[in-house]
Amino acid sequence: MFDLSAIIIVQDTLRASGIKQILKSSFGIDARIIHSAIVNEIAECDIIFADEYNCMAFLDLLIPRKNRTVIITNIDNDSYISWQHINCYDNENTIVETIAAILKKLSQTNMPQMELSAREIEVLRLVAQGFTNKEIADNLSISINTVLSHRKNITAKLGIKSVSGLCVYAMMNGILA
Amino acid sequence: MVLIDKDKKLSDVILEDPSIVTVLNRFNIFLGVGDKTIRQMCNEKKLNTDFFLIILNTFSNEEYFPEKLFKNFDAKTIIDYLNCTNNYYLHFIIPNIESHFNLLIKRSTDNNTNLELLYKFFLEVKSELINRIKTDSNELFTKIISLNSNFIDTNEPSDEALRSISVDNAIEDKINDLVNMFVIHLSGNYDTNLCLAVLFAIINLKKDICQNNRIRNKILMPIYQYLLKPNQDNV
Numbered sequence: 001m002f003d004l005s006a007i008i009i010v011q012d013t014l015r016a017s018g019i020k021q022i023l024k025s026s027f028g029i030d031a032r033i034i035h036s037a038i039v040n041e042i043a044e045c046d047i048i049f050a051d052e053y054n055c056m057a058f059l060d061l062l063i064p065r066k067n068r069t070v071i072i073t074n075i076d077n078d079s080y081i082s083w084q085h086i087n088c089y090d091n092e093n094t095i096v097e098t099i100a101a102i103l104k105k106l107s108q109t110n111m112p113q114m115e116l117s118a119r120e121i122e123v124l125r126l127v128a129q130g131f132t133n134k135e136i137a138d139n140l141s142i143s144i145n146t147v148l149s150h151r152k153n154i155t156a157k158l159g160i161k162s163v164s165g166l167c168v169y170a171m172m173n174g175i176l177a
Numbered sequence: 178m179v180l181i182d183k184d185k186k187l188s189d190v191i192l193e194d195p196s197i198v199t200v201l202n203r204f205n206i207f208l209g210v211g212d213k214t215i216r217q218m219c220n221e222k223k224l225n226t227d228f229f230l231i232i233l234n235t236f237s238n239e240e241y242f243p244e245k246l247f248k249n250f251d252a253k254t255i256i257d258y259l260n261c262t263n264n265y266y267l268h269f270i271i272p273n274i275e276s277h278f279n280l281l282i283k284r285s286t287d288n289n290t291n292l293e294l295l296y297k298f299f300l301e302v303k304s305e306l307i308n309r310i311k312t313d314s315n316e317l318f319t320k321i322i323s324l325n326s327n328f329i330d331t332n333e334p335s336d337e338a339l340r341s342i343s344v345d346n347a348i349e350d351k352i353n354d355l356v357n358m359f360v361i362h363l364s365g366n367y368d369t370n371l372c373l374a375v376l377f378a379i380i381n382l383k384k385d386i387c388q389n390n391r392i393r394n395k396i397l398m399p400i401y402q403y404l405l406k407p408n409q410d411n412v
Contacts, residue, residue: 161350168358
């Protein structure tokens, strides 16, 4: 059993109910089904289950929380290979095993400390694209000192200092295509 | 901090810190050391015992760095050691990481794209490290040896050589980032044993470079600057 809060953002009722039932019966998690991604709810919950449509629709909200987002796919493609995902055509045992592995990993990791804010994600994206601090400041209409402060926080949260390293992290996490 | 002394058995030194084997290789000492003491081994291999001891102690104790003792040795002794170390990186550590990394990616069952990105990052670090080693060998070390032999070379050192001795931690930062990406951010499925093999090899490289940099930047660089002075006075 896992002491985690979960929300489900899925377009259709049957998939939403199916995931909710599996989470309850196999893991004792009372997940809430919501129909639109609300910043506060997403920020406060431990794990998010989203379908491909909602993943695309709320990408900016989900990318910073990629490590605690699970994409529910119904087609075999590589678009979500870097995300944690479950395939709704798999049999129930496989789905339960996949979710169990994700929950185990999540419960062993202290995610909130390394979670980037939306602004930090924007700065990271621009750093990874090779913009200078001055260009980032102009682009985001903030001062260079604020850019430096964001960069310092990004490095502290991720443990990554070099621009190349930040670029790789951004690609690993879908921040940079 | 207990320092290694010349009457200690080399086998005991290895058993207390097995990673020191990688340093012994640079002095042409390999496993199967028997029960010889450090002094006996140095006599057999015709090594400078004091220099060998300083290197062993510097490698095994992060807090230990006897700058004054190091400066008792001539530049050539230090450069010979740094060359051996660089060769060890080029011919053992880097190929070892590379081959394990390739195997790790091959054995990854679900095309783990994160591993491929990390591998590309490693190749960037490798390329920069090789460039630095080449500049050290071809420019910096050669220059120091020629200055040290009282050869008055009126040519100014190239910009590349000067850059090479600056205390630049860009490569070290990237290696550190690589380790952190494995430890903190790796996701997806992978072969655990191979992944640990890659990670440990990178961590060993990181430790080794860090120890090596202290000798390169704190001992060799001041020698270089000292040697340059009279040379420039002569120009």
